[in-house]
Amino acid sequence: MQDRPHAAELAQAVREFIETEVLPGIDDPRLRFRTLVAANGLGILEREIALGAPLVRREAGSLARLLGHADPLPDDLDELRRLASDLNRELALRIRADDTPEGTLAHLLATVADKLRVASPRYLERYR
């Protein structure tokens, strides 16, 4: 077991350093933009550490129901990720073969909203 700070706390510390100590000293607009992007990348990482596991479980469960798979979901997170990736491939192939399962649009709206909870929560809140 690693000592604190935990991964999310460490990412947060680096992001706060960039935002409060690095950014104010940057005048070059392009470097400033890339620095903001870097801080945003760390924010994504913080949220993924906090929310990633339950969201990938929800996605895999929804995909399994949509595609009619009855097997129980694995507990191990890496296995769960592999399963979600395989099921996404299966769904993509069915859509391309013009055999889109009933309920695909609703599944994708919920799943992509979950991706945005990690990648871009403000976009999701603002979306109308």
Added chain:
Amino acid sequence: MSVAGSARAAPTVELELRERLIPLFGADIAIERLALLAGGASKEAWALDLRTPQGKRELLVRRAGGGVIHKETLSLEDEHRLLEVAFAAGVRVPKPFGYLGEIAGRPAFVSERVSGETIGRRIVQRPDLADARAVLPTQMAEELAKIHAIPAERVPFLGGSGARDVLGRLTEEVDRLGDAHPAIELGLSWATRQAPENSETVVLHGDLRVGNLAVNATGLGHVLDWEFGHRGDPAEDVAWPLVRAWRFGVDELHLGGIGEVEPYLERYNVLTGRHITLASLGYWEIVGNLKWAIGALTQSRRHLSGQQRSVELAVLGRLAAEMEFELLHLLERAG
């Protein structure tokens, strides 16, 4: 790239550049300033102040970067040729002065350096650009009308054609990503079923939107960034600035965060005699979201593969979800 270090030109660049500028501006010239404005793996932009017998000229040199050029973009020589043809057709573009061949091993061309705001987020927000925003929609329609009237035989190097060609190319790009994207598949499947048949094919700018225009207090100054020029359905170009990502946060203004679609479309149709419908724009807006979702994922692969390491490109891979979300909502509405 160190900012301080990159601002000055390497001596060979300056020497070779001066040599290539002589046939264009005469032998009695001096480079007063040459500074790198933006450097990427794919393309550089240099600000060049040149003293000539006729006075000082403010120029821009576009030069290839060290990395791999995007498969879908024009070579610098073709981009310069397209600029020349567009300039001759009366399109507001920075005046092209000449293709320079290779400067220190990389192709380059020189054009007029124009002023004006080019950052999308500032164009939609700056209070002092309110008057410009009021006239930009019809001005964009006017530039598109001129571009779409360029005779295709003057730019024979432009590839592309209709919707099916666009979708075929997008499908190939998706297949190169290496993982599955069902939201994008759903969009491609819809767009294939709804693809217009036998549409007209014209010369397109390919990336005309807020963010690729130089805007001043009175409105549209110049149309920039011609590297995505191709041939295709005129509605593809007309719909592109409607895509939500190009509204820069002012989402309620459907046209680029600056205006409504109807007056823009009406102006375009009056000028061209075409009858592009809102429904057709709706189709191409969906394709536009597909294009940019796939584009963002592809950009992140440039980082992941080591072709161009960049935090900006890396994060784009995660932001593709924004375009997927918009795409799904547009599909829901389209039925």
